[in-house]
Amino acid sequence: MSNDLQQSERFQAPKERRDFLGLAALWSAAVALGVATLGAMRLPMPSVFPESNSRVKLGPLPSFLASSMTPIPEHRLWIYADKAGLYAISAICTHLGCIVTNGGEKGFHCPCHGSRFDVQGQVTQGPAPKPLMYLQLRVSPDGQLVVDKQAEVGADVRLKV
Amino acid sequence: MVTDTKESRQEPEQGAPANGQPQSAIQRYLKNLRSVPRSFRDSLIRHGRPTSDRAASQAVFTNFFLHIMPTRIHRYSMRIRATWGLGIITLVLFLLLTATGIPLMIYYKPSIDQAYDSMKEIHYIVPTGRFVRNIHRWGAHAMVAMVMLHMARAFYTAAYKGARQFNWVVGMLLFVLTLALSFTGYLLPWDQLAFWAVTIGSEIAQSPRELTDALGITDWCDIGGFQKRLLLGANQVGQEALIRFYLLHVMVLPLMTAVLLGVHFWRIRKDGGLTRPAYTDALPATGSSGANGSANALESSPAMRPSRTYGLMAVVRGKTPAVDRAMANTVPTYPGALYAIAALTMLTLAAMLALGYYYDAPLKEMANPAVPENPAKAPWYFLGLQELVSYSAFMGGVGIPAIVVLGLMCVPYLDRDEEDVGIWFGGSLGKWICLLTAIVTAVVVIGMLIFTVQYGWLRSWFPGIPQIVITLVNPGTVLLVVFMAWSLGITKATNSTRMGALAVFTCFLIAFVILTYFATVHRGPNWDFYWSQDQWPTH
Incomplete structure (x- = not known):
């Protein structure tokens, strides 16, 4: 029964030219939809992201020289002082962004997925792919310590005082 | 079939002489006015009382909300063990979550300064607010669990074969949507759980950098960074992220879920109804099957004789229904299946109301970007993933989940033997294979x-x-390779793709259960191993 129907005139294959026009219509509709969708997809990615200044003043320089380690919890970092000068280690775990705890001599521990770092911030265990970030330190003209939370520096860089 | 249904309540022709005297327009108007309730009811319900099989069929057939169901349903499908009612329970939970979610939107404010306070307001000030939020939270947990159980039921009864291949894919998409709805839901309160879940979630979206960094192409092909910024609308977690997740949770994901649910149900009908073993179609008609009357009487009744319902089948391809046997061993959907659905609805509602009444939904401390909880644990359904993520961010958070979901989506196209459709575990050999696989896993x-x-x-x-070695070789990927090898071995040993499919699904299921248990019970502060929570160090 279905064969009869397919062989009847209504079910004959369309002529080639009609096929072309039909395909052209379908494809142009598809392309129009696709381009419109792509254009709309541009909307959720703004040209400028809302951000606060990554450089922050932490306080007068001498206060950080008094102790070998000063925690700055609101900016999620520690300021260290050694003989060569000052350096800052970020507390943000390089694995998935949790805040590591500072165990002093025992190094750093991440509470979320168990990454461990030694006192220098090098990965010793767990899933973290990179060492903890060392952040750039500067001194502002008014004598305050300034950290740039997005500028990474080498682990041997010190702010000489 | 539909034309002469109102014979019992047919009104006399309007305007015709009722007693030989022509009526005036005013008289007809008054008469119509008096009969408004009745004629409205007739226009609403266009069939007689569902006392006969035929009227029962029409009750389903002519009702917008019921017509997605067949007018008659196979007796096998009415058994509890055919489906365990899991799909219906999941649907009820979805509707319950919609019904409780909308009132919560009255008070919830998607702002990082006010979200947490509005949760407190809902909990302590809004009448029934606490109850409604509790139901919403427990309903979400239950829906995730029920989707998983429904998936297991569909898999173990081979409900993904033949015409049902695509509906399995739709089901997998609904599974992913359910998880996405849960995830976007639990970060709205902007408590500690929420903040660190958004942080970890967006970092997982960024984790393809683990690969691109290793290949040195991050500078010009930063898929990870793009995904993170698309989710957060910023470089760090903040107001933009909360608005985006709120929009996903209350609008985008529910709409997608509703549309796919419609497709899912429609495909059940189009793909031949609920899965049942082939032998059930060949069974001789037994016993009383209708609301009144036996199956044989039913088949001989002219009303139920297949007529033009099958007309379309002549011009479309595919299997034609067994016309001679179609009516045997079926019962009217109205009222039997409706009673079953109503019972499942009541059971689900009762469980959720009880949970919501006795147990408060968790609300942690307000989000604190300086200190995560220790340990910071996700809800139970993500804890298995959290364990995998603690081996490698990219593999645990993106790679392995993608392989598992895409792999399961492909199963219907790889395993096509249709002998054991509808048979739990594919028979006695399959039961042994599943048991053995469970033990080995x-x-x-x-x-x-x-x-x-x-x-x-x-x-x-x-x-x-180098990190790339750990990304590629970690406990998660090793397990994945072992599971693949095991199921290929089973396929070879039994010479059956169905047994291989059963093996691989059982591997995933048992691994999910064990990892979830392990991360729930045995992971403590700093994600260290502890036998129980009593051993956690105190500060």
Whole structure:
């Protein structure tokens, strides 16, 4: 029964030219939809992201020289002082962004997925792919310590005082 | 079929002489006015009382809300063990979550300064607010669990074969949507759980950098960074992220879920109804099957004789229904199946109301970007993933979940033998295979966990090892390779793709259960191993 129907005139294959026009219509509709969708997809990615200044003043320089380690919890970092000068280690775990705890001599521990770092911030265990970030330190003209939370520096860089 | 249904309540022709005297327009108007309730009811319900099989069929057929169901349903499908009602329970939970979610939107404010306070307001000030939020939270947990059980039921009864291939894919998409709805839901309160879940979630979206960094192409092909910024609308977690997740949770994901649910149900009808074993169609008609009258009487009744319903089948391809046997062994959907659905609805509602009444939904401390909880644990359904993520961010958070979901989506196209459709575990051999696979998986997963806890992994032995090696070779990927090898071995040994499919699904299921249990019970502060929570260090 279905064969009869397919062989009847209504079910004959369309002529080639009609096929072309039909395909052209379908494809142009598809392309129009696709381009419109792509254009709309541009909307959720703004040209400028809302951000606060990554450089922050932490306080007068001498206060950080008094102790070998000063925690700055609101900016999620520690300021260290050694003989060569000052350096800052970020507390943000390089694995998935949790805040590591500072165990002093025992190094750093991440509470979320168990990454461990030694006192220098090098990965010793767990899933973290990179060492903890060392952040750039500067001194502002008014004598305050300034950290740039997005500028990474080498682990041997010190702010000489 | 539909034309002469109102014979019992047919009104006299309007305007015709009722007693030989022509009526005036005013008289007809008054008469119509008096009969408004009745004629409205007739226009609303266009069939007689569902006392006969035929009227029962029409009750389903002519009702917008019921017409997605067949007018008659196979007796086998009415058995509890055919489906365990899991799909219906999931649907009820979805509707319950919609019904409780909309009132919560009255008070919830998607702002990082006010979200947490509005949760407190809902909990302490809004009448029934606490109850409604509790139901919403427990309903979400239950829906995730029920989707998983429904998936297991569909898999173990081979409900993904033949015409049902695509509906399995739709079901997998609904599973992913359910998880996405849960995830976007629990970060709205902007408590500690929410904040750190958004942080970790967006970092997982960024984790393809683990690969692109290793290949040195991050500078011009930063898929990870793009995904993170698309989710957060910023470079860090903040107001933009909360608005985006709120929009996803209350608008985008529910709409997608509703549309796919419609497709899912429609395909059940179009794909031949609920899965049942082939032998059930060949069974001789037995016993009383209708609301009144036996199956044989039913088949001989002219009303139920297949007529033009099958007309379309002549011009479309595919299997034609068994016309002679179609009516045997079926019962009217109205009222039997409706009673079953109503019972499941009541059971689900009762369970959710009881949970919501006695147990408060968790609300942690207000989000604190300086200190995560220790340990910071996701809800139970993500804890297995959290364990995998603690081996490698990219593999645990993106790679392995993608492989599992895409792999399961492909199963219907790889395993096509249709002999055991509708038979739990594919018969007695399948039961043994599933049991054996479950034991082997348990041994392998537990062994791997013990090994990892005891001896660590590559970085503990080779501190300088490149990250790409750990990304590719970690306990998660090793387990995945073992499962693949096991199921291919089963396929070869039994010479059956169905047995291989059963093996691979059982591997995933048992591994999920064990990893979830392990991360729930045995992971403590700093994600260290503890036998129980009593051993956690106190501060």
